[in-house]
Amino acid sequence: MTSLILRTATLxxxxxxxxxxxxxxxxxxxxxxxxxxxxxxASSAYALHMIxxxxxxxxxxxxxxxxxxxxxxxxxxxxxxxVSWLAGFPFMTxxxxxxxxxxxxxxxxxxxxxxxxxxxxxxxxxxxxxTVAEE
Amino acid sequence: xxxxxxxGFAFGFLAPYLVRTGRAAGAILAMLPxxxxxxxxxxxxxxxEGERVLFHHDWLPALGVSLTFCLDGLSLLFSLLxxxxxxxxxxxxxxxxxxxxxxxxxxxxxxxxxASMLGLVLADDVxxxxxxxxxxxxxxxxxxxxxxxxxxxxxxxxxxxxVTGLGGLALLASxxxxxxxxxxxxxxxxxxxxxxxxxxxxxxxxxxxxxxGVATKSAQFPFHFWLPNAMEAPAPVSTYLHAATMVKxxxxxxxxxxxxxxxxxxxxxxxxxxxxxxxxxxxxxxxxQTDLKRILAQSTVSALGILMMLVGxxxxxxxxxxxxxxxxxxxxxxxxFLAAGIIDHETGTRDVEDLGCLCRAMPVTCAxxxxxxxxxxxxxxxxxxxxxxLLYQSTLSTSMTGFLTASALLASISLVVVAGLVSLKPxxxxxxxxPKSPHEPPVEMWLxxxxxxxxxxxxxxxxxxxxxxxxxxxxxxxxxRMTEVQLPQWHLYDVKVLLSLxxxxxxxxxxWRWSFIRRRLSDLTFLARFTPGRxxxxxxxxxxxxxxxQTRFLQxxxxxxxxxxxxxxxxxxxxxxxxxxxxxxxxxxxxxxxDIRTYEAVIAIIMVVATVVVVCASSRLVAVVALGVVGYGxxxxxxxxxxxxxxxxxFSIETLSVILLVLVLFKLPKYQKISTNWERLRDGAAALAAxxxxxxxxxxxxxxxxxxxxxxxxAENSFLQAKGRNVVNVILVDFRGFDTLGEITVLAVAAVGVxxxxxxxxxxxxxxxxxx
Numbered sequence: 024m025t026s027l028i029l030r031t032a033t034l035x036x037x038x039x040x041x042x043x044x045x046x047x048x049x050x051x052x053x054x055x056x057x058x059x060x061x062x063x064x065a066s067s068a069y070a071l072h073m074i075x076x077x078x079x080x081x082x083x084x085x086x087x088x089x090x091x092x093x094x095x096x097x098x099x100x101x102x103x104x105x106v107s108w109l110a111g112f113p114f115m116t117x118x119x120x121x122x123x124x125x126x127x128x129x130x131x132x133x134x135x136x137x138x139x140x141x142x143x144x145x146x147x148x149x150x151x152x153x154t155v156a157e158e
Numbered sequence: 159x160x161x162x163x164x165x166g167f168a169f170g171f172l173a174p175y176l177v178r179t180g181r182a183a184g185a186i187l188a189m190l191p192x193x194x195x196x197x198x199x200x201x202x203x204x205x206x207e208g209e210r211v212l213f214h215h216d217w218l219p220a221l222g223v224s225l226t227f228c229l230d231g232l233s234l235l236f237s238l239l240x241x242x243x244x245x246x247x248x249x250x251x252x253x254x255x256x257x258x259x260x261x262x263x264x265x266x267x268x269x270x271x272x273a274s275m276l277g278l279v280l281a282d283d284v285x286x287x288x289x290x291x292x293x294x295x296x297x298x299x300x301x302x303x304x305x306x307x308x309x310x311x312x313x314x315x316x317x318x319x320x321v322t323g324l325g326g327l328a329l330l331a332s333x334x335x336x337x338x339x340x341x342x343x344x345x346x347x348x349x350x351x352x353x354x355x356x357x358x359x360x361x362x363x364x365x366x367x368x369x370x371g372v373a374t375k376s377a378q379f380p381f382h383f384w385l386p387n388a389m390e391a392p393a394p395v396s397t398y399l400h401a402a403t404m405v406k407x408x409x410x411x412x413x414x415x416x417x418x419x420x421x422x423x424x425x426x427x428x429x430x431x432x433x434x435x436x437x438x439x440x441x442x443x444x445x446x447q448t449d450l451k452r453i454l455a456q457s458t459v460s461a462l463g464i465l466m467m468l469v470g471x472x473x474x475x476x477x478x479x480x481x482x483x484x485x486x487x488x489x490x491x492x493x494x495f496l497a498a499g500i501i502d503h504e505t506g507t508r509d510v511e512d513l514g515c516l517c518r519a520m521p522v523t524c525a526x527x528x529x530x531x532x533x534x535x536x537x538x539x540x541x542x543x544x545x546x547x548l549l550y551q552s553t554l555s556t557s558m559t560g561f562l563t564a565s566a567l568l569a570s571i572s573l574v575v576v577a578g579l580v581s582l583k584p585x586x587x588x589x590x591x592x593p594k595s596p597h598e599p600p601v602e603m604w605l606x607x608x609x610x611x612x613x614x615x616x617x618x619x620x621x622x623x624x625x626x627x628x629x630x631x632x633x634x635x636x637x638x639r640m641t642e643v644q645l646p647q648w649h650l651y652d653v654k655v656l657l658s659l660x661x662x663x664x665x666x667x668x669x670w671r672w673s674f675i676r677r678r679l680s681d682l683t684f685l686a687r688f689t690p691g692r693x694x695x696x697x698x699x700x701x702x703x704x705x706x707x708q709t710r711f712l713q714x715x716x717x718x719x720x721x722x723x724x725x726x727x728x729x730x731x732x733x734x735x736x737x738x739x740x741x742x743x744x745x746x747x748x749x750x751x752x753d754i755r756t757y758e759a760v761i762a763i764i765m766v767v768a769t770v771v772v773v774c775a776s777s778r779l780v781a782v783v784a785l786g787v788v789g790y791g792x793x794x795x796x797x798x799x800x801x802x803x804x805x806x807x808x809f810s811i812e813t814l815s816v817i818l819l820v821l822v823l824f825k826l827p828k829y830q831k832i833s834t835n836w837e838r839l840r841d842g843a844a845a846l847a848a849x850x851x852x853x854x855x856x857x858x859x860x861x862x863x864x865x866x867x868x869x870x871x872x873a874e875n876s877f878l879q880a881k882g883r884n885v886v887n888v889i890l891v892d893f894r895g896f897d898t899l900g901e902i903t904v905l906a907v908a909a910v911g912v913x914x915x916x917x918x919x920x921x922x923x924x925x926x927x928x929x930x
Contacts, residue, residue, distance in 0.1 A: 047806075051884060051887045052881070052882035052883070052884055052887055052888065052891075053882055053883040053884050054883070054884055055802035055803045055806060055884060055886075056803070056806070056884070056887070057803065057884070057886070057887040057890060057891070058891070059807060059890070060803065060806045060807045060810055063807065063810035063811065063814060064810055066814065067810060067813055067814055067817070070814065070817050074817065074820075089909075090913075093906045093909060096902070097902065097903065097906055100898075100899055100902060101899070104895070104896075104899060114896075115895050115896055115899075117879075117880055117881070117892050117895075119881055129881060131881070133880065133882070133888075133891040133892045133895065134891075136891050136895060136898075136899075137887070137891050139902070140890075140891070140898065140902055143902040143905060143906060144902075144905070146906075146909070147905045147906060147908070147909040148814060150909045150912070150913060151818070151909055151912045151913075152817070152818065152821065154912055154913050154916045154917070155818065155821050155822055155912070155916060156821050158825070158916050
């Protein structure tokens with residue numbers, strides 16, 4: 024598809040959508056949002072780019088291989104769950120830092136877990152999309 | 159003690175690097191088992207005093223399961239056998255497999271097996287014991303199938319795994335029942351109140367399941383068939399697993415449980431008959447074989463039967479006989495197997511008919527074999543002689559004297575023949591043409607067998623030390639109380655000596671005419687059709703045909719059929735559970751028309767119309783778009799009922815689904831009607847049923863009493879306990895975080911599946927292309 028309107032719009036939409044996805048991820052704990060929907064929004068940004076510019080270009084701007092994103096996300100999620108276990112609490116007990124951080128707010132293992140979910144969702148969606156589109 | 163047990167697992171990973179050290183590999187490999195042996199031997203004085211040492215480690219405290227290890231006479235005797243023979247096998251293997259590419263793998267599994275076996279005999283917790291029990295089965299599977307290029311090896315490995323694995327499950331059921339009755343997983347604690355088990359109405363069931371477990375592991379009749387087949391394993395493996403240690407795990411467990419389950423008429427009768435049947439089967443079948451290792455395997459079956467029978471008799475004398483015989487058997491049978499391995503290695507054949515006059519070429523191996531064979535045949539003053547005399551003494555003092563003594567005599571005769579077959583036939587007589595010209599193997603290979611055989615002689619001469627240090631405490635442990643069982647004195651004119659002499663003379667005659675007798679007996683091969691081994695094969699074939707039948711039935715390969723199955727199953731299960739719970743459908747609090755707002759009605763109507771359009775669409779694009787409308791309608795509904803999280807997710811999913819469908823739209827075949835009207839009606843009915851049941855479920859959930867409780871629980875605890883105000887997200891990442899972890903893993907697997915599926919198809923060769 025070589026629609027000029029779509030291409031131009033995508034160029035502006037991509038950063039906005041990515042920003043929105045991060046925003047959704049960060050606010051998820053207190054307001055509507057979260058890692059899952061954040062990941063979906065981020066993947067739709069890349070999917071849009073893929074439709075406008077093709078798979079190769081989408082892969083190029085994503086930089087990381089979706090498969091590695093899945094592995095990365097799963098490791099973060101599992102790691103966040105293991106933190107409390109290593110600290111002597113039952114597996115997956117939520118642990119929080121005593122102070123709030125700038126931008127992020129309260130940080131703790133559930134938040135880390137959400138980041139893991141975010142990356143797994145991006146990885147899975149884009150892996151399926153790229154694979155199907157390349158076929 | 160935890161370290162002692164787990165060391166094998168830890169070093170198992172290092173073993174492949176250890177064997178790369180070249181000529182010293184055997185000595186280096188043997189260092190771990192011999193170190194463990196020395197460490198364990200350090201406990202001998204303490205245990206000989208009658209102490210029992212317990213080592214407690216928490217494992218699953220919430221379930222009452224622990225990694226408790228118990229060192230008493232019985233477990234010490236077994237652990238010394240395991241580590242001692244383990245050291246010899248480790249020394250032997252690298253020379254036996256010189257140059258084999260998979261030697262590292264073998265060494266690894268041998269270590270892991272040793273650790274599992276140690277764990278099995280040391281565990282005081284029945285769950286831990288079961289775990290180690292299964293680990294030995296698994297490592298046995300890997301070791302029998304070591305030479306996995308051959309079909310026979312693979313089949314034998316699978317057979318051993320299936321038979322012992324099935325028994326393992328029965329054992330698990332049995333120990334769980336024991337736990338239910340006694341309230342503890344600890345064997346040492348069960349011992350305090352054995353009447354809880356023996357007086358229970360479930361006792362017979364427990365015993366039956368228990369016997370299934372030990373009989374499969376220790377190759378008792380009718381499960382004896384897997385052991386000779388397991389001789390597909392390389393010689394050091396057969397030595398270690400299928401002669402000296404693993405097959406004795408069943409005997410160990412029977413002796414261990416004897417104070418808990420034993421001392422009932424049922425126990426004595428069943429174990430004695432089981433043992434006697436096994437003893438006779440093995441004794442007879444041993445005479446029919448010509449392969450050295452299979453001869454030895456069948457005689458091992460016979461020996462295992464003897465041991466089981468002795469545990470079953472259950473008196474102090476018989477347990478003494480059991481432990482002496484066990485130690486003697488461990489030493490001589492390991493020697494004979496290792497020697498058989500040497501012969502195979504040096505000559506290229508194991509068939510006794512093809513062997514002869516090897517004593518010149520390998521005098522040391524010959525000497526070791528002769529020493530071991532003397533012990534095996536029960537020649538005085540070897541340890542085997544004492545074992546056999548004690549065996550007669552036990553059988554003479556039971557209620558079934560006549561039958562058991564006669565069986566023991568027959569088994570001894572067979573053992574004499576076997577001893578002759580494996581020690582005289584290959585080494586003496588006239589020389590024959592051999593595939594390879596034999597010579598003495600490297601010292602690593604003959605040192606172990608020779609040492610073990612000499613030990614059998616030494617302990618025979620001076621049994622007192624062995625008795626005080628190991629045998630006595632082992633007997634006490636299996637009796638469940640301290641005893642002072644004395645070794646008897648021998649008299650020349652005793653009936654037992656007479657029995658031994660009878661065994662020698664009859665066995666000698668049989669050996670002399672063996673070829674003739676074997677051929678006569680082989681004429682009876684038509685009987686082979688009725689053996690348990692055939693039954694196993696028949697049931698395996700049956701299982702396979704049932705599997706392929708139901709695969710043809712269930713796996714039609716059509717998505718349409720799969721969906722229908724899944725939906726109908728869900729609907730019927732839900733309907734069934736509504737029926738069971740007695741849900742009052744008529745009494746459900748339904749809506750009032752006045753509650754419905756106009757825009758809600760509009761959304762609902764749009765969705766219904768879109769659904770009709772999906773079903774009636776004449777092009778795929780229309781169907782996709784209409785389906786999208788349904789999805790957005792659902793999202794709107796979420797929004798209207800103040801669930802922004804769900805709405806957002808639904809919107810994103812719908813968008814992405816449309817993108818995905820657009821991607822594949824042009825690659826799909828022409829959109830056409832492929833089902834008949836009748837099929838469409840049927841599918842419509844299924845869809846309506848699914849929708850109806852889902853509606854019912856929602857109505858039920860929202861009207862149920864527990865609804866307010868859930869709402870208030872999450873509302874109250876979300877911020878206090880999980881520090882988040884968005885309840886939906888807190889549930890996802892915290893309260894039900896474990897589910898989410900599982901779900902993202904499933905997502906990842908699904909993505910890998912799609913990737914594999916698409917790429918398999920596009921590569922255009924192999925099965926994928928044929929099926930598509």
